[in-house]
Amino acid sequence: MFDRLWAMLMKEFLELRRDRWAMFRLIVPLLIQVVAFGYAATFTVNHVATSVLDLDHSQASRGLVSHFVATGRFEVVDIAETQRQITRDLDTGRATVAIVIHAGFEQNLNNGRTAPLQVSVDGTNSNTALIALGYVSQIVAQFQAEQMANAWPAQAAAVSPSVSVLLQERPWFNAGLEDRWFFIPGVIGTLTLIQVVSLTAFAVVREREVGTLEQIMVSPIRPFEFILGKAVPFFLIGLGEVALITIFGVLWFHIPFVGSPLVMLLGASLFLLAALGLGLLLSTLSRTQQQAFALNFFVVNPLFILSGFAFPIAAMPRVLQWFTLINPLRYFLVIIRAEFLKGVGVDALWPDLSALALLGVGMFTLSILRFRKSLD
Amino acid sequence: MNPRRLFAIAFKETLQVWRDPRSLAIALLMPLMQMALLGYGVSLDIRRVPLCVYDQENSQTSRELVQRFVASKWFVVARVLSDERAVRDAMDRGTCIGAVTIPVNFSRILTTTGAASVQTVFDATDANTTTIAIGYAQGVIAQTTADFQARWAAAHGLRPQTVGGVDLEPRVWFNEGLDSRNFIIPGVVAVILGLVGAQLTSLTISREWERGTMEQLVSTPVTALEVMIGKLVPYFVIGLFDAAFCLCATAFWFQVPFRGSLGTLMLTTALFTLVVLGIGYLVSVRIRSQLGASQVALILTVMPINLLSGYTFPIDQMPAPIQAVTLVVYARYFVTILRAVFLKGSTIGDLAVPILALVLYAVAIIWIAARAFRKRLD
Numbered sequence: 001m002f003d004r005l006w007a008m009l010m011k012e013f014l015e016l017r018r019d020r021w022a023m024f025r026l027i028v029p030l031l032i033q034v035v036a037f038g039y040a041a042t043f044t045v046n047h048v049a050t051s052v053l054d055l056d057h058s059q060a061s062r063g064l065v066s067h068f069v070a071t072g073r074f075e076v077v078d079i080a081e082t083q084r085q086i087t088r089d090l091d092t093g094r095a096t097v098a099i100v101i102h103a104g105f106e107q108n109l110n111n112g113r114t115a116p117l118q119v120s121v122d123g124t125n126s127n128t129a130l131i132a133l134g135y136v137s138q139i140v141a142q143f144q145a146e147q148m149a150n151a152w153p154a155q156a157a158a159v160s161p162s163v164s165v166l167l168q169e170r171p172w173f174n175a176g177l178e179d180r181w182f183f184i185p186g187v188i189g190t191l192t193l194i195q196v197v198s199l200t201a202f203a204v205v206r207e208r209e210v211g212t213l214e215q216i217m218v219s220p221i222r223p224f225e226f227i228l229g230k231a232v233p234f235f236l237i238g239l240g241e242v243a244l245i246t247i248f249g250v251l252w253f254h255i256p257f258v259g260s261p262l263v264m265l266l267g268a269s270l271f272l273l274a275a276l277g278l279g280l281l282l283s284t285l286s287r288t289q290q291q292a293f294a295l296n297f298f299v300v301n302p303l304f305i306l307s308g309f310a311f312p313i314a315a316m317p318r319v320l321q322w323f324t325l326i327n328p329l330r331y332f333l334v335i336i337r338a339e340f341l342k343g344v345g346v347d348a349l350w351p352d353l354s355a356l357a358l359l360g361v362g363m364f365t366l367s368i369l370r371f372r373k374s375l376d
Numbered sequence: 377m378n379p380r381r382l383f384a385i386a387f388k389e390t391l392q393v394w395r396d397p398r399s400l401a402i403a404l405l406m407p408l409m410q411m412a413l414l415g416y417g418v419s420l421d422i423r424r425v426p427l428c429v430y431d432q433e434n435s436q437t438s439r440e441l442v443q444r445f446v447a448s449k450w451f452v453v454a455r456v457l458s459d460e461r462a463v464r465d466a467m468d469r470g471t472c473i474g475a476v477t478i479p480v481n482f483s484r485i486l487t488t489t490g491a492a493s494v495q496t497v498f499d500a501t502d503a504n505t506t507t508i509a510i511g512y513a514q515g516v517i518a519q520t521t522a523d524f525q526a527r528w529a530a531a532h533g534l535r536p537q538t539v540g541g542v543d544l545e546p547r548v549w550f551n552e553g554l555d556s557r558n559f560i561i562p563g564v565v566a567v568i569l570g571l572v573g574a575q576l577t578s579l580t581i582s583r584e585w586e587r588g589t590m591e592q593l594v595s596t597p598v599t600a601l602e603v604m605i606g607k608l609v610p611y612f613v614i615g616l617f618d619a620a621f622c623l624c625a626t627a628f629w630f631q632v633p634f635r636g637s638l639g640t641l642m643l644t645t646a647l648f649t650l651v652v653l654g655i656g657y658l659v660s661v662r663i664r665s666q667l668g669a670s671q672v673a674l675i676l677t678v679m680p681i682n683l684l685s686g687y688t689f690p691i692d693q694m695p696a697p698i699q700a701v702t703l704v705v706y707a708r709y710f711v712t713i714l715r716a717v718f719l720k721g722s723t724i725g726d727l728a729v730p731i732l733a734l735v736l737y738a739v740a741i742i743w744i745a746a747r748a749f750r751k752r753l754d
Contacts, residue, residue: 033679039698040683043420043504046693064542090549092726093716114543123551124719126559127420127504128690133546134511141518144542165441165486165524166493167517169510171500172467179503289667294398297674298409305417310688312505314426315419315556334470337501344468 004221008229016233026237027244030191034245037187038253041310042179045131051078051095053086058106060147064117067143068099073135086120096122097132109147173341181256184249185340186309188242189332192268193275193303196238198296200279203230204371205292208283223372231276238272239265249340259339263346267335270356274328277363284367284374303329328363331356377605381598385606389580393610402575407568407618411625414564418688420556422508426454428472430463437483441494444520445476450512467499474498474509486524550719558632562714563687565622566707569645570652570681571674573615577656578666578673580607581749585664591753600749608653615649626718635721644717644727647734648710652677654741655706661748681707709733 089095100118108115207213307329486492685707709730716722
């Protein structure tokens with residue numbers, strides 16, 4: 001059996017080696033996508049284009065605006081003269097945030113009255129708007145506290161020690177709240193899935209299409225050995241990709257890797273088993289490479305969207321959340337991110353690892369059974 | 377240009393699409409599936425953040441504080457913890473996104489010194505979710521402080537607000553409920569149209585090569601220009617049909633408010649469809665196998681449109697070199713237009729720049745495509 005398996009493996013590796021561009025085609029798009037995700041995939045809110053209408057022209061109003069600018073979250077792109085101009089800025093998208101300071105702002109503050117401050121946010125991008133609004137209220141609170149301390153030391157002293165609850169928030173695992181630390185580990189699972197599934201599906205369908213599958217079947221090689229011979233090279237390629245992107249992410253993007261490479265390897269192996277199984281399954285469902293291509297897209301795309309890669313699973317409708325339970329990528333992403341950022345071991349990850357093991361072994365077995373049938 | 381020959385090519389292409397299950401699936405099934413998948417699956421609405429609570433004090437005040445987190449609807453209590461180690465453990469296992477620790481002498485500190493702090497740790501693996509969750513937590517705490525102060529003032533016989541302050545009036549325009557669907561789904565239309573359009577036409581010339589009908593086509597009197605136009609017309613109709621489907625789903629099924637003019641929407645949709653079909657056609661002329669052509673078309677559309685069109689990740693937050701790259705991503709202009717027409721009700725005048733960019737793109741692509749195809753067999 002090992003002789004035959006060995007012969008099959010040699011054949012596969014020879015085919016890979018003969019195709020001089022194969023490695024190039026595998027690696028270059030991979031790295032381009034990692035770089036693109038690393039730089040482009042960001043939800044941060046900095047330098048938001050801001051339009052200011054200051055009808056007060058006072059020290060306080062200028063102070064407030066400089067509070068906004070000083071955080072680096074907002075950048076004044078237009079000093080408006082009229083309310084119409086503000087509306088125009090938001091309409092055309094020149095500004096995302098508009099601050100209107102009414103006349104009498106400083107006077108009201110100094111006399112202990114409430115000074116209204118109008119802040120309009122373009123809610124088109126709900127995510128940016130939500131985060132920007134959070135910053136706005138923080139900045140205004142900060143400004144108010146300083147104003148009170150300066151202008152009304154007596155009152156400030158009287159009010160502030162009354163009662164106040166302070167929030168000490170500490171983001172763990174990703175203290176700088178870097179989106180990249182979230183996306184680059186995610187890219188590992190996503191790109192590996194896309195490549196391994198399509199490579200496997202195409203490799204088998206190609207043999208079928210060219211007619212070499214029949215030649216192999218009349219040789220003494222058994223179906224199981226054939227599948228293993230196909231699977232092992234792609235398994236190794238998959239592991240190589242995981243390692244490559246991991247190293248690239250750590251060295252180029254300086255993503256910390258605090259976990260254990262062994263747990264990662266375990267997770268990746270189980271995940272690749274599922275991906276190989278899926279690829280083989282698709283190959284049994286398609287006669288031609290074109291069919292494989294179309295089928296591949298219809299299957300892999302939902303796995304990608306419904307994995308929690310970019311969009312939180314908790315934000316999906318219930319039915320789609322159930323679907324994510326049979327998505328191997330979902331579990332692998334949890335494992336990769338945990339190994340990169342949290343550094344937890346098998347004791348914390350066993351639910352995800354066992355789900356992945358179940359899916360991996362299940363899919364691989366299913367594909368072998370179906371594949372044997374499709375040969376008859 | 378001979379209308380009869382043009383019609384003949386268009387008719388032949390229509391028949392071919394009609395009889396090719398694969399093209400039909402791309403034209404009809406793909407938009408349906410993608411619309412359902414992206415429309416429902418792509419959401420950034422972070423609500424009901426799972427929270428672990430470690431209440432060391434367990435007093436009336438501390439329980440009220442926890443209750444305020446729950447009452448805000450932004451948080452749900454996933455687990456109540458009873459020691460410090462459990463906090464770390466819950467975070468490691470991902471049981472919760474945030475963990476609130478209320479110190480043992482919380483209410484005593486609050487009444488004696490006046491300021492007591494609540495420690496909250498967040499699992500910041502997903503930075504965006506965490507940023508938003510922290511914002512929610514600050515809101516809850518600020519409201520709590522305000523209420524406690526009012527209560528304190530009342531107990532001490534003071535008017536609730538003795539000192540005036542800045543009264544922040546935040547107003548959200550265009551997407552008043554800050555619903556991420558309203559932001560994402562118009563962009564999804566561009567994603568789907570870009571994908572489907574390029575896939576459809578990427579097969580058109582390569583099919584002639586692969587099936588060996590190129591010789592026949594070349595031996596007929598049709599000109600290259602007639603081939604291009606004749607082949608694009610049926611796909612243009614299909615593309616517009618798909619666009620109409622997606623846009624109707626956006627407005628009626630997902631209920632994204634539509635505030636702009638139908639005319640602007642139709643004009644820009646037609647322009648974008650033209651660009652996308654042109655790109656697919658160009659790929660098809662260059663690559664002679666159907667498989668290769670559709671793969672290249674997929675690579676040219678999926679990644680740039682998903683990542684660089686601004687449909688999920690805001691372009692103005694990307695580094696300058698990447699922002700420069702997005703200028704050639706044609707979908708970026710259509711995404712901008714779609715959002716503005718749907719949510720802002722922008723007019724053609726407001727959108728002059730992106731529309732002009734699309735026009736330029738369409739002209740350039742069609743011009744290049746028209747020159748790319750030669751009636752030759754080598």
